[in-house]
Amino acid sequence: AVKHYDWTIDYDFWSPDCVEKLIISINGQYPGPTIDATVGDTIIVKIHNKLPTESVVIHWHGIRQRGTPWADGAAFVSQCPVAPEDEYTYQFVVDNAGTYFYHGHHGMQRAAGFYGSLIVRPKAGTVEPFQYDDELSIIVNDWWHKSVHDQERGLYSNPFRWVGEPQSLLIEGRGAYNCSLVPVGAVPNSGDCVTCNASAPQCQPYVLPVTAGKTYRLRIASVASLSALNFILEGHNMTVVEADGNYVEPVVVDNLDLYSGESYSVLFTANQDPTRNYWAGLNVRGRKPLTPTGLAILNYLPNPSTLLPTTPTPVSPLWNDYNLSLAQAQQIKAHSSLEIPFNEWSGSDRTISLLNTQNKLNGVNKWAINNVTLVPLSTPYLAVYTYKKLKKVLSATPPPPLTYTPGYDIFQPPVNPNTTVGSGVYEFKLNEVIDVVIQNANTLTVNASEIHPWHLHGHDFYVLGFGNGVFTSNDYDNLNYVNPPLRNTVPVFPYGWTVIRFKADNPGVWPFHCHIEPHFHMGMGVIFAEGTDLLPRIRLPAQNLGCGLTKDLIRG
Numbered sequence: 001a002v003k004h005y006d007w008t009i010d011y012d013f014w015s016p017d018c019v020e021k022l023i024i025s026i027n028g029q030y031p032g033p034t035i036d037a038t039v040g041d042t043i044i045v046k047i048h049n050k051l052p053t054e055s056v057v058i059h060w061h062g063i064r065q066r067g068t069p070w071a072d073g074a075a076f077v078s079q080c081p082v083a084p085e086d087e088y089t090y091q092f093v094v095d096n097a098g099t100y101f102y103h104g105h106h107g108m109q110r111a112a113g114f115y116g117s118l119i120v121r122p123k124a125g126t127v128e129p130f131q132y133d134d135e136l137s138i139i140v141n142d143w144w145h146k147s148v149h150d151q152e153r154g155l156y157s158n159p160f161r162w163v164g165e166p167q168s169l170l171i172e173g174r175g176a177y178n179c180s181l182v183p184v185g186a187v188p189n190s191g192d193c194v195t196c197n198a199s200a201p202q203c204q205p206y207v208l209p210v211t212a213g214k215t216y217r218l219r220i221a222s223v224a225s226l227s228a229l230n231f232i233l234e235g236h237n238m239t240v241v242e243a244d245g246n247y248v249e250p251v252v253v254d255n256l257d258l259y260s261g262e263s264y265s266v267l268f269t270a271n272q273d274p275t276r277n278y279w280a281g282l283n284v285r286g287r288k289p290l291t292p293t294g295l296a297i298l299n300y301l302p303n304p305s306t307l308l309p310t311t312p313t314p315v316s317p318l319w320n321d322y323n324l325s326l327a328q329a330q331q332i333k334a335h336s337s338l339e340i341p342f343n344e345w346s347g348s349d350r351t352i353s354l355l356n357t358q359n360k361l362n363g364v365n366k367w368a369i370n371n372v373t374l375v376p377l378s379t380p381y382l383a384v385y386t387y388k389k390l391k392k393v394l395s396a397t398p399p400p401p402l403t404y405t406p407g408y409d410i411f412q413p414p415v416n417p418n419t420t421v422g423s424g425v426y427e428f429k430l431n432e433v434i435d436v437v438i439q440n441a442n443t444l445t446v447n448a449s450e451i452h453p454w455h456l457h458g459h460d461f462y463v464l465g466f467g468n469g470v471f472t473s474n475d476y477d478n479l480n481y482v483n484p485p486l487r488n489t490v491p492v493f494p495y496g497w498t499v500i501r502f503k504a505d506n507p508g509v510w511p512f513h514c515h516i517e518p519h520f521h522m523g524m525g526v527i528f529a530e531g532t533d534l535l536p537r538i539r540l541p542a543q544n545l546g547c548g549l550t551k552d553l554i555r556g
């Protein structure tokens with residue numbers, strides 16, 4: 001079926017955590033409307049940009065955009081951002097059932113609340129490898145009281161102004177800013193305690209209604225700007241059955257790590273004392289937490305949803321117990337019903353190694369990949385590959401290095417912290433099988449290395465493995481070629497490595513980047529282009545290339 005959506009994007013006053021701020025709304029809603037579709041549907045979303053002075057795009061996170069690379073919604077990669085008062089129509093097919101989402105991919109608009117859920121259901125008659133009675137869905141985020149403009153400008157200020165830890169954690173756009181719970185030092189605007197209106201309807205906890213005895217599929221997606229989050233359903237185990245739109249072997253957990261850009265389906269049974277309600281809780285892991293637990297209510301009907309649990313709010317594992325994080329990530333395996341095509345493409349055609357470092361550029365903090373800080377072109381890459389006349393912009397920026405200096409000491413701050421900027425592209429031939437080794441390292445601070453969730457556009461990839469320390473060719477023998485999970489986002493852990501594999505079979509230009517919003521801004525990403533000789537044959541819609549009526553002058 002063809003599903004049409006008509007969305008007006010605007011700023012609105014909103015109180016997600018009881019403190020009134022501006023959010024980016026869609027049709028007056030926050031989070032944005034849920035797209036609920038079926039495999040094979042064509043999704044047509046017409047957007048009207050009513051932000052007075054900012055342009056927008058929407059990225060459909062996890063949708064592969066096969067044959068529609070222009071609809072990927074990455075600013076200056078797949079399209080020109082849509083100017084104020086202008087319109088743009090996204091059109092793409094959803095070809096894989098699962099839990100997805102969409103979000104702004106220009107500036108730091110995702111962190112301003114510009115996101116929503118996108119659920120793709122299997123075709124009628126398709127059997128999923130698990131059963132449930134009913135379904136619930138949440139999308140989670142971390143939330144700052146500083147505007148995203150303050151945050152973004154701070155990132156390229158000298159001296160560097162870091163965004164700091166979030167004020168609140170939101171479940172389905174709702175949280176509660178609790179002055180008394182916020183540790184000293186975490187409140188940049190203490191005046192918020194005065195203006196906080198705890199009875200504002202927009203910040204009443206999100207309610208997950210359940211009936212005793214039933215089993216639920218809970219879809220969870222994280223669009224966090226910064227935080228690695230950990231989700232707990234008080235008193236209930238969860239069985240992970242889907243990750244990023246792919247079925248996985250069931251894994252039972254009592255807490256679930258969620259890295260920004262990831263989505264999961266978990267099953268749980270409402271099998272606890274039905275005379276009370278329970279907390280659903282969200283905590284920060286991976287960074288020293290300075291943010292109170294984000295809370296929603298697991299509401300056993302017919303109890304009123306306002307019956308708050310009297311039990312303590314959920315406590316997550318220690319924030320820096322990375323062995324636990326790694327162990328949980330390693331538990332996720334492809335479902336046994338999925339065929340792994342490695343007999344067809346047993347080895348990879350090439351490996352690229354991407355060293356993640358924190359660096360300096362003219363005194364300002366940056367991130368770099370193989371010592372290159374990504375500054376995307378101001379002409380959309382897809383247009384550059386489509387129109388011969390534009391190709392010259394690439395000759396001005398060298399292709400990025402395929403690896404890093406052997407012997408680089410990942411356990412120390414960089415000896416030479418200076419980075420170089422680049423806009424170059426990793427080009428892959430159509431159908432090449434690519435292994436990417438993501439190698440983490442120390443930041444600029446002694447004894448510090450951070451988690452980075454890496455997200456690839458245009459593809460799912462196989463996660464072949466994780467490890468601690470420096471990846472060496474010996475590690476190839478111990479990777480998982482049997483049941484590696486397919487994902488679109490994967491963490492690299494502190495001082496560790498992650499290896500992924502994908503086939504460059506989707507002609508287009510696809511960013512691969514850290515999904516932490518400030519980090520992408522600080523240059524932590526690369527651009528992949530594949531099947532580029534085919535791109536001049538695509539009909540790039542004129543609306544990707546210009547603004548206002550000038551679009552009519554452009555022949556696609």
Ligand SMILES: O=C1O[C@H]([C@@H](O)CO)C(O)=C1O
Pocket residue numbers: 162365443445450518519522
């Ligand atoms: O990019 C970052 O900068 C800070 C810190 O390294 C310097 O203030 C931080 O924690 C990041 O993730």
